[in-house]
Amino acid sequence: MRRRGRSFRFTVAAEWALLFWMLALPIWAQAKKLNVVTSTTDMAALTQEVGGEKVSVESIAKGYQDPHFVEAKPSFLLKLRQADLLVVVGLQLEIGWLPPLITQSGNPRIQVGAPGYLDASQFAEILEIPQGTVTRAEGDVHPLGNPHYWLDPDNGRRIARGIANKLSEADPGDDVYFQQRFQDFDKRLTGAEQKWDAEMKPYHGRKVVTYHRSFPNFAKHFGLNVIGYVEPRPGIPPTPTHTLELIQLMRREDCKVILVEPYFDLKTPQSIGRGTGAQVVVYLPSVGGEKGVDDYFKLFDYDIGLLMKAFTATQ
Amino acid sequence: MRVLGLLGRAVLVVALPCHALQSDSGQAASAQSDNSALTQKIRDLEDRVIAMEGQIRQLKTEQASRAQPATTAVPNAESSAQEASPTPQSQPPAVGAVTSGAGTQTVVLGGAGGSAAKALNPDISAIGDFISVAGHNPVQPSPTLEMHEAELGFQAIIDPYARGDFFLSFGEQGVNLEEGYVTFTALPAGVVAKVGKMRAAFGKVNTLHNHVLPWVDRPLVTNNLVGGEDGIDDAGVSIERILPAPMGIFLEATGQLFRGDSGSQQSPLFHASRKNDVSAVAHLRSYKDITESTNIDLGLSYARGHNDLGSNFLTQLYGVDATVRWKPLRRSIYHSFVGRGEFIWSQRQQLPSEQRAFGFYTSGDYQLGRRWFVGGRFDRAGRSEFADLTDTGASAVLTYWPSEFSQVRGQYRFTHYASNIDTNELLLQVMFSLGAHGAHPF
Numbered sequence: 001m002r003r004r005g006r007s008f009r010f011t012v013a014a015e016w017a018l019l020f021w022m023l024a025l026p027i028w029a030q031a032k033k034l035n036v037v038t039s040t041t042d043m044a045a046l047t048q049e050v051g052g053e054k055v056s057v058e059s060i061a062k063g064y065q066d067p068h069f070v071e072a073k074p075s076f077l078l079k080l081r082q083a084d085l086l087v088v089v090g091l092q093l094e095i096g097w098l099p100p101l102i103t104q105s106g107n108p109r110i111q112v113g114a115p116g117y118l119d120a121s122q123f124a125e126i127l128e129i130p131q132g133t134v135t136r137a138e139g140d141v142h143p144l145g146n147p148h149y150w151l152d153p154d155n156g157r158r159i160a161r162g163i164a165n166k167l168s169e170a171d172p173g174d175d176v177y178f179q180q181r182f183q184d185f186d187k188r189l190t191g192a193e194q195k196w197d198a199e200m201k202p203y204h205g206r207k208v209v210t211y212h213r214s215f216p217n218f219a220k221h222f223g224l225n226v227i228g229y230v231e232p233r234p235g236i237p238p239t240p241t242h243t244l245e246l247i248q249l250m251r252r253e254d255c256k257v258i259l260v261e262p263y264f265d266l267k268t269p270q271s272i273g274r275g276t277g278a279q280v281v282v283y284l285p286s287v288g289g290e291k292g293v294d295d296y297f298k299l300f301d302y303d304i305g306l307l308m309k310a311f312t313a314t315q
Numbered sequence: 316m317r318v319l320g321l322l323g324r325a326v327l328v329v330a331l332p333c334h335a336l337q338s339d340s341g342q343a344a345s346a347q348s349d350n351s352a353l354t355q356k357i358r359d360l361e362d363r364v365i366a367m368e369g370q371i372r373q374l375k376t377e378q379a380s381r382a383q384p385a386t387t388a389v390p391n392a393e394s395s396a397q398e399a400s401p402t403p404q405s406q407p408p409a410v411g412a413v414t415s416g417a418g419t420q421t422v423v424l425g426g427a428g429g430s431a432a433k434a435l436n437p438d439i440s441a442i443g444d445f446i447s448v449a450g451h452n453p454v455q456p457s458p459t460l461e462m463h464e465a466e467l468g469f470q471a472i473i474d475p476y477a478r479g480d481f482f483l484s485f486g487e488q489g490v491n492l493e494e495g496y497v498t499f500t501a502l503p504a505g506v507v508a509k510v511g512k513m514r515a516a517f518g519k520v521n522t523l524h525n526h527v528l529p530w531v532d533r534p535l536v537t538n539n540l541v542g543g544e545d546g547i548d549d550a551g552v553s554i555e556r557i558l559p560a561p562m563g564i565f566l567e568a569t570g571q572l573f574r575g576d577s578g579s580q581q582s583p584l585f586h587a588s589r590k591n592d593v594s595a596v597a598h599l600r601s602y603k604d605i606t607e608s609t610n611i612d613l614g615l616s617y618a619r620g621h622n623d624l625g626s627n628f629l630t631q632l633y634g635v636d637a638t639v640r641w642k643p644l645r646r647s648i649y650h651s652f653v654g655r656g657e658f659i660w661s662q663r664q665q666l667p668s669e670q671r672a673f674g675f676y677t678s679g680d681y682q683l684g685r686r687w688f689v690g691g692r693f694d695r696a697g698r699s700e701f702a703d704l705t706d707t708g709a710s711a712v713l714t715y716w717p718s719e720f721s722q723v724r725g726q727y728r729f730t731h732y733a734s735n736i737d738t739n740e741l742l743l744q745v746m747f748s749l750g751a752h753g754a755h756p757f
Contacts, residue, residue: 062607065644073610074565074602081505081557095751103478106557108501113475122369136720144372158362236718237685263645265685 034171037083037110039094040067041288042150043120043159045296047087049185050164054174060101063288066263068140068235072097080105083116085170087163090121093147116170121147123162124155127216139233148285151303152217153193156296160185192297196304197222203311207255209246209278211264214285218303227253230260230269238268247275256314257307259283262290279310437471437479440750442526450740454732455538457740461487464525468750476501482524493524493548506556515547515577516555516569516598517616518634518657529653529680529690529714531726531742535706536674536696540661541632542578547585547596547618549573565602571595575620582699584630585620594620612638628664630699635659651682661699672697680712688714694730704733721747 034055038044044059051057058079061070067089080086080101088094102111109116121144129145130138149155164182168175204223208215211230219226228249232242249255256278258269266280273280283303284293293302444464448457469481477500482493496511514522520537525544533544541547551573560566575594578584585594600614616634635658642651656677663670674696682688694708708730715723726742 062644066648069648071640071642071647073604074567074600074612075563075604075610077557077567078563078565103498103500104507104555106500106502106505106507106555108476111475111500112472114501119373122373123366124369125365126368126372136718140719154358154362158365263647265646265649 032171034084034167035082036085036087037079038087039070039098040089040150041286042296042299043087043089043163045287045294045299046150046156046160047163047167049296050160050178050181051167052177052181054171054177055167059288060098061286063284063286063293064262064290066261067093067286068096070094070097072101076101077105080110081107083107083110085116085118085166086110087118087120087166089147089150090119091126091144091147091149092142118163118166120159120162121145121149123158124149125152125158125217127220128213139231140235142234146213146216148214149217151215151285152221153189153196153300154221155217157186157189160189188297192300196300199304199308200224203307206257206311207253208257208259209250209255209272210259211261211269214261215259222304227255230258230264230272243268243272247272250276250278257281257310261285277314279314281306281310283307437469438751440468440470440748442466442468442748443746444525445745446531447743448740449743450738452730452738452740454730454734454736454738457742458487463487463744466493466524466526473497484525491545493545496553504556506554508555509553510551512548512550513553513571515549515571515573515596515618516553517541517547517596517618517632518598518614518636518659519638519655520657521546526746526748529678529688530692530710530712531724531744532710532728534657534676534678534692534696535694535708535730536657536659536676538582539696539698539706540659540672540674542584543582545577545579547573547577547594549575549577549585549594551593560601563603565600567600567602569596569598569600571597573620577620583623584699586623587621589626592621592626594618608643609639609641612636612640622663622665624665629662630664631662633660633662649682649685652679654679659696661697661702663699665700670700670702672699672702686716688712688716690714698733701733706733707731720749721745 033053034051036044036047036051036055036057038047038057038059040061041059041063044057047055047057060076060079061067083105086102088098102117108114111117126145126149128142130141130143134141134143150159161182164178167178171178200222205225207225207227208219209228209230210226213229213231213234215224215226218224228246230238230243230246232239250272255276258273258278258280260266260269260280260282262282262284266282269280272278283306284290284299287296287299288294289299290302293299442465443462444466445461446457446463447460449459463486465485467481467483467485470479472478477497479497481495483495484491484493492512494511494513496509496513499508499510502508514524516522518541520528520533521541533546537543537546551571553569553571555567555569558566558568573585573594573596575585575587575592577594578586587593596616596618598614598616600612602610602612604610614634614636616632616636618632618634620630622628622630636656638653638655640651640653654677656675658675659673661670661672661674663672674694676692676694676696678690678692680688680690690712692708692710692712694706694710696706698704698706708728710726710728712724712726714725717723722745724744724746726744728738728740728742730738730740732738
């Protein structure tokens with residue numbers, strides 16, 4: 001009797017456990033959304049495009065913030081410790097602030113090299129990879145290549161495909177969903193790209209000056225010619241000698257447009273503008289740089305709109 | 316090697332349709348649909364080449380980190396010979412050959428073994444800290460010109476579960492392992508553990524290396540109550556965890572156990588005369604973003620250890636720290652403000668009676684422009700062995716950054732010592748950093 005009683009109790013317990021598990025499982029499965037944290041808003045926008053409603057995405061940096069100098073605030077740790085996937089720009093863009101956040105997050109899933117860590121630079125075409133010895137005499141140079149690579153729609157497509165594959169890997173059940181979202185994004189992007197290419201075609205070969213070296217991929221895709229930078233070296237603030245040289249260069253080359261990222265001071269660019277008759281344009285390097293520019297498409301719409309206006313005005 | 320073959324084939328395939336395209340367009344305009352199909356094909360191939368380049372970049376870093384020592388020993392000449400005549404059967408050092416296949420995507424760093432050998436190394440950095448002091452100070456004399464410290468840092472990820480950090484400081488008195496610890500990042504339940512020698516999590520200033528202080532010197536309260544420049548810096552174990560908290564508050568608890576030897580000769584703090592005389596530190600930190608540009612950071616600290624009088628004499632420290640930061644995100648590289656204060660109570664058992672001393676500092680630093688900072692500090696601290704003797708001081712600081720990697724700082728310091736001596740000093744500091752020094756705690 002006693003033995004039977006015990007085994008009976010055991011069976012009941014097992015049944016309850018099974019029942020609970022079966023009840024709970026579909027609830028978990030429904031509630032389960034992949035938690036994705038990205039270092040910048042652009043990666044967040046692309047993840048949102050392919051992840052749809054199956055992911056919740058948050059970016060650490062804001063679109064109007066210099067992505068080199070983000071503060072490693074503890075509040076970011078709260079996001080990171082919940083994350084299933086961390087998407088970074090890579091190429092040492094975040095070297096000044098992301099590593100300690102990853103270490104302190106206490107989240108094994110997103111440590112460098114773990115399955116939940118995705119360096120998006122591996123999917124994209126990277127420009128300006130320095131040759132030969134790299135020294136800091138060249139300023140805050142990125143030895144692995146220019147990390148501002150997302151401003152080329154072709155790279156956007158490649159990154160989105162990489163993220164979609166990663167999402168499928170992390171959540172195999174929704175594989176079809178992610179791949180479908182990517183196909184859809186691809187189609188929309190190709191359409192938009194045709195429009196952008198057509199809009200920019202008349203300005204092919206136009207010369208521009210940018211503040212920081214954050215424009216090479218855009219310039220390459222749309223056939224613009226970046227002839228100089230307001231910064232004498234990457235990360236080094238403008239100096240009077242360099243500014244004078246730049247003014248002379250712009251006059252010689254008849255360059256009429258200066259592009260400035262929203263996080264830089266406009267004083268020097270404006271004085272260069274006065275010296276050369278060039279127009280100063282605050283363009284957006286990232287999604288979320290201005291209100292309303294909240295996805296990858298609007299980012300190009302906004303920037304191309306600005307450029308067309310500036311090029312027409314300085315014909 | 317398969318990658319190399321694939322890439323070569325891909326380049327060929329890209330090149331062929333290009334030719335075709337040229338001759339095609341010369342023939343007839345009716346082939347427009349063919350044309351767009353070809354463009355699409357080229358695009359796809361371009362995508363594949365770029366994807367492969369990315370894979371190669373990944374492989375290179377992975378291979379380098381996994382490579383055997385033999386790889387590093389391969390001299391440059393050999394790898395360049397392989398580049399000249401790539402054989403399909405080459406061994407690991409063919410990383411060089413792979414990169415040459417990638418064409419413009421090569422990162423060639425100087426030195427034997429190329430980038431693969433360097434990728435094996437930890438991030439190495441060196442920071443020089445030169446201080447010059449003018450003015451007479453009979454209580455705490457400082458040399459006129461001093462290479463105060465050269466800090467070498469070695470930092471790397473050890474494996475998927477841990478990272479290692481070493482900081483060696485070379486001062487005028489010799490070499491000191493300032494910190495050297497392993498951090499276990501992949502423990503269950505969100506626990507982060509450190510083992511090794513480390514600066515204890517007591518307050519704020521105690522955790523900071525010299526080169527990240529907002530001043531040339533350390534405040535009086537550190538010198539009088541918390542063990543001087545080295546502070547609580549000991550061999551031991553540390554465990555920290557983020558605690559759940561409402562309203563987006565960040566709450567983190569840290570518990571640390573040390574051998575029990577801290578402080579310097581001038582300002583001793585803990586001393587283990589017996590094996591059991593370990594010291595312990597506990598820290599609770601809360602943090603909240605008020606707006607996206609303003610935040611508040613509050614901390615409570617406790618430290619306990621045996622002092623130099625022996626095992627029966629305890630020293631206990633209680634600390635409160637508060638930091639307010641402001642940094643507008645759109646102009647984050649130009650303007651910022653940090654206000655901070657630390658209040659520390661010391662309870663030291665000694666003969667004939669226990670001494671209860673109190674000390675604090677408050678300071679503010681404002682960033683005027685991209686390269687300029689101005690700041691001030693007010694100091695007041697009793698002495699741990701003579702709580703009635705209180706020193707008071709005030710400083711004004713001006714800092715200039717030629718770049719992120721160097722810094723020139725001037726500090727005017729007035730101190731009124733308890734022995735009724737007033738000193739006026741001018742401190743000048745030049746700091747410079749080489750290599751890839753990792754980011755610092757916030």
